[in-house]
Amino acid sequence: MAEKLLKKKITGIGYETVVLDNGSIPLLAPMSEIAGRLSVFMANACLEPKNGGKGLLISGVPGVHDAKIAIIGGGIAGMNAAYIALGVGARVVIIDMNIDRLRYLDLVFHSRAETLISNSTNIEESVVSADIVIGSVLIPGAKAPKLVKEEHLSRMSRGSAFVDIAIDQGGCSETSRPTTHDHPMYVAHDVVHYCVTNMPGAVPRTATFALTNVTLPYIISIADKGAEKAMSRNNALLRGLNFYKGRLTHKEVAEALGIAYEEAEF
């Protein structure tokens, strides 16, 4: 594909390479929001016996235990997962390495979720005692660390669920492997795994609107001013330029494809 883009001298800007000055990737943020919120619904499906689950309703009912959910990673995806999990009445633990983030989550959730600093003890104890683990360890532009260990996950009670939101970046459990919307789940160590890449594909209407909301300003700018002017006035857009007049103009992409990098000139 890269060769064709080069040959046809296409001006190509990549969604995931549009990066703000502070390092965040604005065109991916809504996908994290959707995946985070969706993860709790998918976790509930994992718990159905027909999928291998223990037959637990996340929210429980009065008089009966509700589900314990451990959310590993309190970023955009994790916060949105926690928001839904708390909303349906589950017991929620959020683990993150950033104490200021935990303070913020404690405040906005009015202490409904327990917040714990990320360390191996807290992760192990939370994973082992959870009915549902949601892996939401997303590091922009990097492979997700394998914080959820096979040894711990295998000690979860039979029929528990694990949803790996970080699967697009390699997954955050040693037991994760990518799945599809058609065959979204598999069982490993008696734990039902949901590791669908591109989770927002399950809700394309919502995802399209969410994505359009954030891309439209860039597109309008290109349409109004032309690509070159738009990029020269907007660093984020400029960083996203991959192909220009027959040159591969993005260093990391060039490296990954083994094609020579050339600077864009305009």
Add this chain to the structure above:
Amino acid sequence: MAEKLLKKKITGIGYETVVLDNGSIPLLAPMSEIAGRLSVFMANACLEPKNGGKGLLISGVPGVHDAKIAIIGGGIAGMNAAYIALGVGARVVIIDMNIDRLRYLDLVFHSRAETLISNSTNIEESVVSADIVIGSVLIPGAKAPKLVKEEHLSRMSRGSAFVDIAIDQGGCSETSRPTTHDHPMYVAHDVVHYCVTNMPGAVPRTATFALTNVTLPYIISIADKGAEKAMSRNNALLRGLNFYKGRLTHKEVAEALGIAYEEAEF
């Protein structure tokens, strides 16, 4: 089965025939709670394109419309559906014919749900404009009224969802027909229907505990005192007696089966 029970002179008490003095059925109440809470998760699954749905995430994300949910019937099941629907951030309308019930729901939900009196205009408008309709019109011991009309449901936007919690009592939509956990959904008038009978079967662990919580006191009483003494001290239990010493002792059951009713004597 009835014949065998009669022949073997089994003392048989039917769960769904244990009725309190106020007409409520205590051993079915937890099933309504579970079905109500579960219905929102199932509605979200209905909205997935692979099931025929419009691809909408119930909770939406900031900047994008979330789902509009109309709950027809604000009893135990409907209240529990509303509780989950509000928890995940949907727009919720609850329709009920009992104004005092609506007042109670308005109070405990702090006006987060809009409450409307049940009449044909309110039902029609709410159904037609909803992304999700949850039918929770349950009348103890009676067939559910068909409040959701085919004509209205067919005007919902393409790919909407309908969950019929009342399906065990015949369903509350003209378009409902019973489905199973294996094939839970079907599409009619471009609306994805979920009409699984015995919905709590999807969460057997939670359902078992919930059911045991309410049956155990009766069982202990029978175990301690013997069935006869237990029934003579507890009208609800007595009403539930279907078979006793070779007699069919429950009028409605007798009628339904075309077997002669005889009074229990002990």
Add this chain to the structure above:
Amino acid sequence: MAEKLLKKKITGIGYETVVLDNGSIPLLAPMSEIAGRLSVFMANACLEPKNGGKGLLISGVPGVHDAKIAIIGGGIAGMNAAYIALGVGARVVIIDMNIDRLRYLDLVFHSRAETLISNSTNIEESVVSADIVIGSVLIPGAKAPKLVKEEHLSRMSRGSAFVDIAIDQGGCSETSRPTTHDHPMYVAHDVVHYCVTNMPGAVPRTATFALTNVTLPYIISIADKGAEKAMSRNNALLRGLNFYKGRLTHKEVAEALGIAYEEAEF
């Protein structure tokens, strides 16, 4: 004292014997509210190392575990304890034998507390894993059942806390023995016990107003109509009559004191 009351022909009405038609004791209810709310503050004091506690702050802080609180008994006292415990951000489990009560608590607390039916498994698991147990099993006019077993309480982690609100009725733990405001705590099985009889005595100003609020209508009625007329128009007041014109007119009190019961006549 009884003798003097009899000899002096005092008309004596006992607070704790004024009983409504539904069996509730209106003049004690505010005491249960106060004791319930106060119990969480006292539990926090129990956790201080200088009292033998494990040095845990009930509410925790972001990044650190907060306290797990098991409340045994979800009546007036237990509900008020849960209200404060949730307010300070603890993890709360409420155990009660009445499923309708648990449903009510689940609703009014918006599922912030986990509710569990009372059985030996649930009590054992909740007690053993809790940092704080609050015993609020109050049965009007009867001895509190010893639901908290020595065997379980002794398996709580070192420095945990137990507050027995039911101590006035004998206590609901096998390890409870009455204490005073001057020496409110003792350590048994490495668990700090707070078993002060008359807990509201710690907040006499609040307690006096609360008590006066409920007694004043009775007092005004007596002042306006005279005791006899007041009692003859109010069954609750009549039931509370212990002494009248030299007779001991309350059966249970008479029995307890070994004095002959005589009917009041006026």
Add this chain to the structure above:
Amino acid sequence: MAEKLLKKKITGIGYETVVLDNGSIPLLAPMSEIAGRLSVFMANACLEPKNGGKGLLISGVPGVHDAKIAIIGGGIAGMNAAYIALGVGARVVIIDMNIDRLRYLDLVFHSRAETLISNSTNIEESVVSADIVIGSVLIPGAKAPKLVKEEHLSRMSRGSAFVDIAIDQGGCSETSRPTTHDHPMYVAHDVVHYCVTNMPGAVPRTATFALTNVTLPYIISIADKGAEKAMSRNNALLRGLNFYKGRLTHKEVAEALGIAYEEAEF
């Protein structure tokens, strides 16, 4: 007035020209808060029939539709309007062009308000279906854009209400024209308009305290150090200097008045 200030060599600092480094105007912020909160009360008055309104109570009552409110602009004024509108139990949609702002509002309001990105479709649909539109599109130092179109507003149902908080900057509807506290409302296209300039004038006590809270630190600084020293240590104050020793020292003001600008020297 300018001439007199120049002639008398007054040192004049203008409230609305004190601007922080980040471009915000601290002495106007409390006015936006007040106008935002007040707007919902005024909208309710607009809905009274005696003012031309449809006779709707914003909060509705159980069983009856409550008001739908569309808030155009989610800045300080819009957020405060939403806070009151949600508090009285209305259905609220907030439209803003900044997706991060919508995320923040979604979080702090716990998804009680629906948030939508600003585009012509969302504005049109929200305006047309609303009972109340609140225009809170305020751009510091610029004319408000006319986001609410006459064509859309005229399709609102008869007796709806429109409150234009942006009227001080020209208004954000094509149908807005300034009104006074004495004659605050007029009807256009069957929609009751409230377009009072200086809305906080309706609550002078609250407004005075709010304004004093933010101006006092500047005043104290001037009183302590003298105007020159105070300004030289505080850029915001310096930017606010309009008149100094007979010179007009503020570019935009100079331009607007057609008087020569001169730099302040001290």
Add this chain to the structure above:
Amino acid sequence: MAEKLLKKKITGIGYETVVLDNGSIPLLAPMSEIAGRLSVFMANACLEPKNGGKGLLISGVPGVHDAKIAIIGGGIAGMNAAYIALGVGARVVIIDMNIDRLRYLDLVFHSRAETLISNSTNIEESVVSADIVIGSVLIPGAKAPKLVKEEHLSRMSRGSAFVDIAIDQGGCSETSRPTTHDHPMYVAHDVVHYCVTNMPGAVPRTATFALTNVTLPYIISIADKGAEKAMSRNNALLRGLNFYKGRLTHKEVAEALGIAYEEAEF
């Protein structure tokens, strides 16, 4: 009017005389809800200087005192007033003579309002220190007691507000006199009084739906069965019969009008 109804032998059922077995008046309840909610909006209008008020915004803004509201009477109207007052961020005190009612309000409002037992000290202190007093002392079928004394109200700070929801039953302040929607307010003792009879008339659309919601079942019953059968099957309806075949059949109405009471026969 009564004479004409008698002469024409009209069958007349009076809204306010339809009384349930428990003494409540179902066709007036929605009017209390509306008046209660509306009262807070009207109180805010009272506080505007152009009406004589002190210029206070009920909700205040950060950094500035918000309004203190004393609600005298925590029934339907008072609870609904409190719900709105809390929603807009005011400080609220509710006074009622029924301690169980206060407990309920404390629970459903999560202690956001302070609840106080009704006695002369609490009323005096609350009234004197309040910015707004809402009188909601409604006793079905009886004149409202004058709990708000002229002496206390006159000690409120200048420009305070008083809304008398009980004005239809004579008002609950010594200073109340009925007003109209056209001239709703007057100032007495420097306190702005809002004493409009038939408050719901300000929101006729909401009021009509609310009233229809509760009357329609009665009307359908009369339409279906005829008035006689409908009344003979429904005690509440029967109690509401004022005129029947030329007879005045309601004792209190007869007395009030000085017309002979005759029993209805059918």
Add this chain to the structure above:
Amino acid sequence: MAEKLLKKKITGIGYETVVLDNGSIPLLAPMSEIAGRLSVFMANACLEPKNGGKGLLISGVPGVHDAKIAIIGGGIAGMNAAYIALGVGARVVIIDMNIDRLRYLDLVFHSRAETLISNSTNIEESVVSADIVIGSVLIPGAKAPKLVKEEHLSRMSRGSAFVDIAIDQGGCSETSRPTTHDHPMYVAHDVVHYCVTNMPGAVPRTATFALTNVTLPYIISIADKGAEKAMSRNNALLRGLNFYKGRLTHKEVAEALGIAYEEAEF
């Protein structure tokens, strides 16, 4: 001690001298959180009569006044105090000099606390009318200002409580003097003072985890890279260096101890 550290050429980094670029002290923040939350529990203990208090339960009970709490300083400690105080149902006023901070607190607490700008009138009125004053005026690295005046505190009602969280920095009341966990309270002007230095010492388990959460990243960095490299890559750590190879390398510490300051070289 300093001499020994110098003589033994210890590399010494002081917790309270590790300062971020923005001037905040990350290793002390969790202590402020703990002290803030703990302060409300301690205030309740102060109100017990055995400690000299007025016998008030902070949370009150329905029908009875709850406590009025004035929190002077809305920083980390004050916000956490408010969070607990609101959670237990008290009336809370927060005073701070930063209007943006008050806006934030108003938002996250949903207006449950009244927020007031810091000035002498607001402090005086709030202190004098409060049952509990919590002093949480903490200025990083500086002596706390004496905002609570003896004259005002002495006008609080007999048996009120004052908790001084700022005591480690000299206290923020003219009446404060340091106390210990063994003798934590004293009475001055009939107000019970709690002025324990190192408040978190009352909950050592929570405090240790909280402190370790924030210190561990620094310690790991030192362990991995060696102290010199760790400091040269982390300004905050470098600022914290007090002793290095026999030199006193921290200016303020050197000054305070009267020892010559020398620059660290490595």
